Amino acid sequence: MHGQWSSRWIYILAATGAAVGLGNIWKFPYLAGEHGGSAFVLVYLVCVAAIGIPMMMAEVMLGRRGRQSPVNTMRTLAKEVGVSSQWQWLGISGTLAGVLILSYYSVIGGWTLAYIVKSAMGTFTGATGEAATNLFAQFVSDPLTLFFWHTLFLVMTMGIVARGVQGGLEQAVRYLMPSLFVLLVVLVGYAMTTGFFTTGLSFLFTPDFSRLSGTSMLAAMGQAFFSLSLGMGTIMIYGSYVPEGTSIAQTSVAIAIADSLVALLAGMAIFPIVFSQGMQPEAGPSLIFETLPVAFGHMPGGLAFGVLFFILLLVAAWTSSISLIEPAVTLCVENFRMTRRTAAIWCGLFTWVLGLGTVFSFNIGVETTLFDMTFFELLDFLTSNLMLPLGGIALAIFSGWLMTPQVSQSELQMQDMTGYQLCKCSFAFWLPLRCSLFS
Numbered sequence: 001m002h003g004q005w006s007s008r009w010i011y012i013l014a015a016t017g018a019a020v021g022l023g024n025i026w027k028f029p030y031l032a033g034e035h036g037g038s039a040f041v042l043v044y045l046v047c048v049a050a051i052g053i054p055m056m057m058a059e060v061m062l063g064r065r066g067r068q069s070p071v072n073t074m075r076t077l078a079k080e081v082g083v084s085s086q087w088q089w090l091g092i093s094g095t096l097a098g099v100l101i102l103s104y105y106s107v108i109g110g111w112t113l114a115y116i117v118k119s120a121m122g123t124f125t126g127a128t129g130e131a132a133t134n135l136f137a138q139f140v141s142d143p144l145t146l147f148f149w150h151t152l153f154l155v156m157t158m159g160i161v162a163r164g165v166q167g168g169l170e171q172a173v174r175y176l177m178p179s180l181f182v183l184l185v186v187l188v189g190y191a192m193t194t195g196f197f198t199t200g201l202s203f204l205f206t207p208d209f210s211r212l213s214g215t216s217m218l219a220a221m222g223q224a225f226f227s228l229s230l231g232m233g234t235i236m237i238y239g240s241y242v243p244e245g246t247s248i249a250q251t252s253v254a255i256a257i258a259d260s261l262v263a264l265l266a267g268m269a270i271f272p273i274v275f276s277q278g279m280q281p282e283a284g285p286s287l288i289f290e291t292l293p294v295a296f297g298h299m300p301g302g303l304a305f306g307v308l309f310f311i312l313l314l315v316a317a318w319t320s321s322i323s324l325i326e327p328a329v330t331l332c333v334e335n336f337r338m339t340r341r342t343a344a345i346w347c348g349l350f351t352w353v354l355g356l357g358t359v360f361s362f363n364i365g366v367e368t369t370l371f372d373m374t375f376f377e378l379l380d381f382l383t384s385n386l387m388l389p390l391g392g393i394a395l396a397i398f399s400g401w402l403m404t405p406q407v408s409q410s411e412l413q414m415q416d417m418t419g420y421q422l423c424k425c426s427f428a429f430w431l432p433l434r435c436s437l438f439s
């Protein structure tokens with residue numbers, strides 16, 4: 001039997017857990033830094049509200065209607081509306097995208113595990129920027145170490161997934177998500193004591209529109225999609241566990257607000273620390289793993305704060321990684337008659353082997369490139385830049401144009417004014433919706 005969340009609140013927590021990940025805490029601040037701070041933040045927030053929320057509503061709607069894995073949901077719904085069952089390929093590509101993303105996400109998740117241990121052992125105490133950079137370079141240059149942490153992270157993820165919706169996912173998010181919020185607020189509290197809190201704030205919130213280019217706007221939109229976990233089936237599968245009678249519009253807004261809040265809080269915690277140590281906000285992907293250890297290594301109580309921070313990042317990555325593999329596991333259970341446990345083991349094994357490509361991308365495989373990209377960069381490009389946006393567009397077409405007005409109306413409860421107004425305000429979903437609902 002297909003599972004169900006035991007309450008609306010648990011669903012919000014779980015979907016927020018899927019949305020909040022390395023994307024919020026590691027990628028968002030770094031992108032904001034590169035693309036003009038507050039101008040980027042503004043575009044990002046507009047994209048979340050105008051495109052992200054309606055897209056999320058569409059995905060939840062499809063999931064709850066189909067109540068199966070994304071592949072079978074798409075096939076069932078395509079049959080229901082009388083279009084080709086080839087729409088199942090949308091589910092297949094999404095499921096695959098999840099596995100591909102998890103294969104590298106797990107390696108980075110492993111880094112956070114390793115950095116918890118490193119901070120706890122006091123490795124960063126008194127470290128200079130150069131020392132931390134060398135430490136990171138040395139860390140990623142050893143395939144065996146990365147292999148170990150990648151394996152451990154994936155075992156942790158699959159362990160939760162194997163226990164199923166109520167046994168595993170719910171228990172995990174019930175405790176992990178609230179602690180994540182608490183940890184972030186504590187870190188922001190610390191950032192206030194650095195004396196550079198206002199510098200950090202003005203960096204994030206003082207508009208500098210001169211730095212806002214087309215590329216930045218695209219980056220902001222892409223980040224909105226990635227951060228909300230859209231376009232691949234994560235939200236569809238989580239939506240498939242949503243009880244009848246839950247307002248899709250209200251919960252989607254709540255999830256989007258929580259997700260953006262975490263990204264903003266992360267920025268507010270990270271930048272004051274970065275500035276107080278005289279570091280560069282444009283450090284890029286290495287920002288957290290190279291720069292923050294220095295900050296933690298110098299601040300009073302830095303040992304505890306360092307450990308706390310990387311635990312926080314681990315929690316965020318963990319709950320997101322669970323959501324990335326869930327469509328594949330459900331598909332195996334449904335189509336190959338496997339138990340959840342067996343399905344989790346097979347999917348985990350496949351992802352693990354694929355992840356070795358990313359493990360080697362940072363050391364022995366760094367020279368092995370295709371189109372000038374390492375295996376890791378190629379995977380990231382293929383999923384984030386191609387599969388997710390195309391999946392999002394296809395989902396919008398299906399839910400907006402192909403689904404019958406009766407179905408989308410009853411699922412979305414369009415008589416509920418909040419949802420109705422939201423759709424109306426959003427051109428991305430509103431335009432296609434209008435064609436089917438009100439023509």
Ligand code: TRP
Nearest residue numbers: 019021022023024226227229320
């Ligand atoms: N949103 C997560 C993050 O910010 C990553 C993630 C989880 C994701 N599931 C997804 C991204 C599905 C795209 C699609 O880190």
